[in-house]
Amino acid sequence: MEVTCDLEVDVNGEEIFLVNKEILSSFSGRLRKLFNKPSATAAAKTLKVIFHDLPGGTEAFELITRFCYNNGRTQITPTNTCLLHCIAHFMEMTEDVSSSPNLIELTEKSLEGIPYWTWSEIVNALKQCQDFFPTANSSGIYDKILETLVGRITTNSDTSPTGSSSESSTLRFSCDTGSTVSTKNSNHRAWWFEDLVILNSNSIEKIIKRMVSQKVDHVTVSRFLFYYIKCKLSNATSDEKKKATEIVVDLLHSLDRSSMSCKGLFGILRISSSLNLSKCCRSRLESMIGSQIDQATLDNLLVPAPTGMDSLYDVNLVLRFLKSFLSAGGPASLTRLKQVGSLMDLYLAEVAPDSCLKPSKFIELTTALPDAARDSHDAIYNAISIYLEVHVLLSEEEKMKICCAINYEKLTLESCKHLAQNSKFPSRTTIQALISQQLKLKSLLQDTDHLKSFSSSLKGNGCTKNQCNDGEQIILYAKKLDLSVENEKLKAHLQGMQWRVMQLEKICKKMQTQMSKIMKTRRSSPRSSRSLPRLCS
Known part of the structure; x- marks a missing residue:
């Protein structure tokens, strides 16, 4: 029996197919409803249908044409399941139109075997889904494949699935794999990093959110995100770079701050100025760096x-x-x-x-x-x-x-001396610097007074041998001061303090001699066994 081609189908402006109207409409509810309209019953010998958004384009339409011409028989594999499932939904090839065989039912049976698909088949299927996302998303196949992919990652978190390495090699993205973004914990890339860089930023966003919800280690997640954005920015349009960067920053912001690399964040910051990121995105990026x-x-x-x-x-x-x-x-x-x-x-x-x-x-x-x-x-x-x-x-x-x-009290003596002679500084700052040094001397003198009081209280009780160098250190400290300043009162006061320090030095030396004698006496007495605190060290 001769089959006439009475239907002209324009597929997304890519190619025109001449097919039999009755054969295709017997499997497609979309075409059947179209031909039932009064306007479609014109006397023209050849009808024409134009599709602008047919998922999968000419490849997909050719597959369903063969399915229809072959009376509902075709080979369904993990490679074409996603494509056939999406176009079957688009063309409404449901049970209501053809109870058996039914393309939607056949593809859903194929999806039941997804746990046995190889890693590369899963990644390829997800790539197909994102290429015609609206149909894949509404039909539910996108979420099912994505969930399987994440499950495969979490199940094989340390090593790649058996046999998947060679199979996934054709999917690997050619970016600079020799200079992976460094993180604070490790430069190691997980086995799945390179395979996922072929996915768009929307898919990555859904994958990462699902991984985080399943308690995947945040360090691994952040390491992948830095790797992904580095590869993505090497071969993408300006709009794609902006979108990918904003999504990656948003995902990094949801992770623990301790899990991410400061160096990686600065790397994103360097390229962000040319991408005109949103105010919210830039604020989050700066906040993560600042922390x-x-x-x-x-x-x-x-x-x-x-x-x-x-x-x-x-x-x-x-x-x-x-x-x-x-x-x-x-x-x-x-x-x-x-x-x-x-x-x-x-x-x-x-x-x-x-x-x-x-x-x-x-x-x-x-x-x-x-x-x-x-x-x-x-x-x-x-x-x-x-x-x-x-x-x-x-x-x-x-x-x-x-x-x-x-803070003049935190200036060293050398800086104070330099400041006192620095004509670029206001004169009042010189006085403040010298006053801070005066306070330091007062503190040292007070410590020496406490030392003297403490030694008096120990008189007659004995003391360990000591070397009282505090006085010498204070004198040297005071002598280093540059007193050639305009404030004569302050100069005179500091000189007076210097004299007092010298007197205290003499007292300290006398105390040292007395303590030595007391110690010798105590050592010669067998009844003295109590150890006393050390006065000076």
């Missing part, structure tokens, strides 16, 4: 200022990092705080010579951290000295505001 800024390096912080900003480096970005660090999950440990203090000292030395850096921003940088972040303020003094040398037109009031960042 672990103690792991950053100086090079990480030296981000060029955006166009229109009056400085060489983006100091506002660094200030936001510091704010996030100080507010992230309560107070930071003292060790981490001091690490950030050391990092900021290096940063201040780099930005201080910038003639465009405004005093207000420089002050914000020097005062951003609490006093406990630094044991010494020598680095801050040096940075301020450089800044004042470059910004010669500052008023005395502006200079004093800048110098308020210095």
